[in-house]
Amino acid sequence: MKKLNNQRSHIGVKEKRIAEQLLGLHQHDNPHMRLPKYDYAGLRKGVVCTGCQSFMKHRSKKFFCSGCGIVEDTETAVMRSVDEYRFLFPDRKVTTKGIYEWCGMQGSSQKVRQILLNHFKRVGDGRSSYYVD
Ligand SMILES: [Zn+2]
Incomplete structure (x- = not known):
């Protein structure tokens, strides 16, 4: 025992x-x-579809997915991409130019600026301004 x-x-x-x-x-x-090793320059820019992970096309104020047909309004799509951007690049500042480029958008960046203003607090003025919570 x-x-x-x-x-x-x-x-x-x-x-x-x-x-x-x-x-x-x-x-x-x-x-x-x-997460595999990655850097900003090496990653493809654009908004990724929530349904099928394809890159979406930005046209007339909406994002369209040619893979599965999902349509998303620009603000929702951009904010989703801002979350990804901040997760992937915690050291990069959120700027209008940066998010505009990250989302692979066409035309004016004013829409991005407005969306960022709607959701964040702007720090500084002009080209060097960036956004924080
Ligand atoms: Zn899709």
Whole structure:
């Protein structure tokens, strides 16, 4: 009986170690850690469709997906892309020019400026201005 008890406690310790190791491994499984290496210049610019992950086309104030047909208003699509931008590039400032480029938009960047003004607080003036929460 004593021998069995000892054995059991032995197994308990071993299991605990394995459990700890698995928990340790689990932390490495964090999606942030699994992102491949990337940089701003190397990533394709544009708004990605929520339905099928295709790049959407921007036309007449809407974003269209030719892959699955989803239509999204510019503000929703741009704000989604701002979230991605901030997640992927936490060190880059949110600027009108930056978001306009990131979204792969055509025509005037005034719409982007207005959307950013609607959702963020502008810091500074002119070309060097950027947006914060
Ligand atoms: Zn789509």
